[in-house]
Amino acid sequence: MTDYQIQGWCPGALRPMASGDGLVLRVRAPNGRLEPDQARRIAELARRHGNGLIDLTSRANLQLRGLDRQSHTAAITALAEMGLLDRDADAESRRNVVLSPFAPVDGPAWRLAEAIARAMTAPDAPQTPGKFGFAVDTDPWVLGGVPCDIRLRPVGAGWQIAPDSGDWVIAAPDTARAAAGAVEMARWFARGGIRDGRGRMRDYLRRKPELPAGATPVPQPVPHAAPDPCPGAAPNGWMLGFAFGQITPDQLIACADAGPLRLTPWRMLLIEGAVAPPAIAGQVLAPDDPLLRVHACTGAPGCPQARADVRALARELAPHLGAGQSLHLSGCAKGCAHFGRADLTVIATAPDRFDLIRDGWVHDAATGHGLDKNGLARLLASPQNTASATRQGRPHA
Numbered sequence: 001m002t003d004y005q006i007q008g009w010c011p012g013a014l015r016p017m018a019s020g021d022g023l024v025l026r027v028r029a030p031n032g033r034l035e036p037d038q039a040r041r042i043a044e045l046a047r048r049h050g051n052g053l054i055d056l057t058s059r060a061n062l063q064l065r066g067l068d069r070q071s072h073t074a075a076i077t078a079l080a081e082m083g084l085l086d087r088d089a090d091a092e093s094r095r096n097v098v099l100s101p102f103a104p105v106d107g108p109a110w111r112l113a114e115a116i117a118r119a120m121t122a123p124d125a126p127q128t129p130g131k132f133g134f135a136v137d138t139d140p141w142v143l144g145g146v147p148c149d150i151r152l153r154p155v156g157a158g159w160q161i162a163p164d165s166g167d168w169v170i171a172a173p174d175t176a177r178a179a180a181g182a183v184e185m186a187r188w189f190a191r192g193g194i195r196d197g198r199g200r201m202r203d204y205l206r207r208k209p210e211l212p213a214g215a216t217p218v219p220q221p222v223p224h225a226a227p228d229p230c231p232g233a234a235p236n237g238w239m240l241g242f243a244f245g246q247i248t249p250d251q252l253i254a255c256a257d258a259g260p261l262r263l264t265p266w267r268m269l270l271i272e273g274a275v276a277p278p279a280i281a282g283q284v285l286a287p288d289d290p291l292l293r294v295h296a297c298t299g300a301p302g303c304p305q306a307r308a309d310v311r312a313l314a315r316e317l318a319p320h321l322g323a324g325q326s327l328h329l330s331g332c333a334k335g336c337a338h339f340g341r342a343d344l345t346v347i348a349t350a351p352d353r354f355d356l357i358r359d360g361w362v363h364d365a366a367t368g369h370g371l372d373k374n375g376l377a378r379l380l381a382s383p384q385n386t387a388s389a390t391r392q393g394r395p396h397a
């Protein structure tokens with residue numbers, strides 16, 4: 001039994017989600033790229049119609065917060081003018097494709113992601129549930145830690161289509177057949193993997209369904225976790241980090257002034273073609289800044305399900321983290337900010353009460369209960385924790 005509400009869908013522009021600070025509107029930029037003018041106009045929308053907070057999401061989208069019904073109407077009118085609005089809310093929800101931000105514009109991965117998005121928004125698209133999505137990678141693979149249901153990876157001249165958590169793949173010799181194969185895999189999933197309108201690939205595979213034609217076993221499950229890229233030089237530009245993946249309109253405009261933007265699933269922004277970071281107040285420059293190893297959800301007061309202001313606590317605790325140690329702070333047991341393990345997972349149970357899970361994720365058993373802020377800070381600063389961080393000595397997933 002959960003003490004939080006599972007929505008089973010992600011917000012969009014046409015179907016915003018109600019939150020503690022008003023409506024949350026998600027902008028799904030095609031292939032995760034924004035021209036500078038588009039980014040500037042989105043920043044203005046956030047300033048004029050929202051509460052000025054913009055989230056960078058783990059699906060490589062932007063989220064405006066704090067809208068009301070009237071301002072939502074104005075915002076989607078503007079997004080339509082920018083070419084950033086889908087035909088309807090169902091098509092928007094199915095166009096759930098994360099493209100590696102390192103993919104060259106109009107290269108094979110770019111065209112593959114476009115083709116999948118086009119097929120998934122067509123009238124005859126498989127009716128996948130709200131959170132079902134695709135990840136289209138580049139060589140070398142960088143999206144291993146990005147949650148998705150169907151993963152496409154370049155292998156030689158062709159593509160490998162892999163179901164999440166599967167021990168088999170389907171091979172495609174070229175981009176056109178990779179797009180068709182990925183959509184066919186989604187159709188195979190939709191025939192048996194959906195219950196009560198929900199479903200994810202990994203849960204379906206646990207039920208041992210009959211495999212689709214062309215499924216080829218691989219020796220071991222396709223690796224899921226890869227170290228996340230850091231702020232700094234990227235193959236096609238410069239990556240900028242922001243605490244908790246949240247930016248202001250001023251910061252977004254400053255980024256847009258430096259070039260076209262690629263949205264990343266690591267909640268960072270990539271400025272195409274940049275060879276150095278532009279001067280933007282509040283960005284996280286150092287790759288080893290502990291704030292980049294902290295995942296903290298919206299928490300209170302923004303989220304109605306939150307028990308505590310976890311972002312304020314995250315700023316207090318970050319300096320106490322051991323070398324390379326990761327921390328996931330969650331306003332409730334739902335764990336929206338991070339899908340996966342962290343060295344330390346802290347879940348709010350009351351405004352100043354927290355449960356602690358070591359080397360696990362939100363659904364694992366807690367080893368500490370009812371800790372307060374001071375107790376958490378002491379625990380992180382303790383020699384035992386520092387020693388354990390040194391022993392672990394690995395990047396967070």
Ligand code: SF4
Binds near residue numbers: 004299300304306332
């Ligand atoms: S994890 Fe955080 S953002 Fe998600 S529902 Fe709970 S409090 Fe809200």
